Amino acid sequence: MPHAPMDSIDDVQARLAEQDYVCGRALATVVFLALALDRPLFLEGEAGTGKTEIAKALAATLGRRLIRLQCYEGLDAHSAVYEWNFAAQMVAIRTAEATQSAPPDLFSDDFLIARPLLEAMRPQPGGPPVLLIDEIDRTDAPFEAFLLEALSDHQVTIPETGTVKAPEPPIVILTSNRTREVHDALKRRCLYHWVDYPDHAREMEILAARAPEAAERLSREVVAFVQRLRGEDLFKRPGVAETIDWAKCLLALDVIDLSPEVIADTLGALLKYQDDIQRLQGSEAKRILDEVRAEIG
Ligand SMILES: Nc1ncnc2c1ncn2[C@@H]1O[C@H](COP(=O)(O)OP(=O)(O)OP(=O)(O)O)[C@@H](O)[C@H]1O
Ligand SMILES: [Mg+2]
Incomplete structure (x- = not known):
């Protein structure tokens, strides 16, 4: 091997x-x-x-x-591989001219910038x-x-x-x-x-690893909410990164339980398009939250 x-x-x-x-x-x-x-x-x-x-x-x-x-x-292929250090090449030429020494080898490793x-x-x-x-x-x-x-x-x-x-x-x-x-x-x-997006259990594990400060109950609500949100007709669905960000925002605000108001205030951590945010403001967030509550009890 x-x-x-x-x-x-x-x-x-x-x-x-x-x-x-x-x-x-x-x-x-x-x-x-x-x-x-x-x-x-x-x-x-x-x-x-x-x-x-x-x-x-x-x-x-x-x-x-x-x-x-x-x-x-x-x-392009070239810039993914290397670049010549023009500034250093110029200095080397000038120095060689000024000191009347042998011209430098401009295309040697000394002047190569590895990409x-x-x-x-x-x-x-x-x-x-x-x-x-x-x-x-x-x-x-x-x-x-x-x-x-x-x-x-x-x-x-x-x-x-x-x-x-x-x-x-x-x-x-x-x-x-x-x-x-x-x-x-x-x-x-x-x-x-x-x-793919993780299922509920795996996203809980990820949150536990990345935002261990979050209490179990809040994490469950956050994950269930995001999971449901991904099923909505959104321009851009939230990824795991957004779940973690959102949990951290809620923690910073000392939120213990989700509420439609808290969700409305922090949607910017989850959704990055105004159209999506607008959709979720008002009764939509409450509807999803009610579903979440019914699901996790
Ligand atoms: N399976 C996982 N375990 C732990 N953390 C994860 C996992 N998946 C995502 N994350 C978290 O989500 C964040 C975003 O993940 P990452 O940047 O790798 O996503 P990506 O798939 O590369 O997204 P993009 O396509 O936008 O580049 C990571 O910084 C990490 O904190
Ligand atoms: Mg990436």
């Missing part, structure tokens, strides 16, 4: 739990397999469901460096890093094609200096919010998992 840093699926769950990451069996299985088979892990899902966080938790528990490539529209993909191919203390390629759906097809090649060969090329190959392949996690479909060729190389 190339990495085999985890012994079993249970081990994955236990070690991520130590990092306050609550990992369901299905996700733990695919993480275990990705590590054991040395395959990139492709995590797709709604916003705020723990896709980015799992890469952080994994790096932390393995004692590996986390290298993050945050994708954005217009990101995440190059960094991930270099040896790292503690072993191969966790390379998080976050929100790949924001890039375009040419970038995906480039990435596919880089990930297959575990190497990147800098035209001026040559190819850098990873001594051991990095642990790769790709995430997508599915604002568009990622190409099959890239997906095929990866193990895939859809990260």
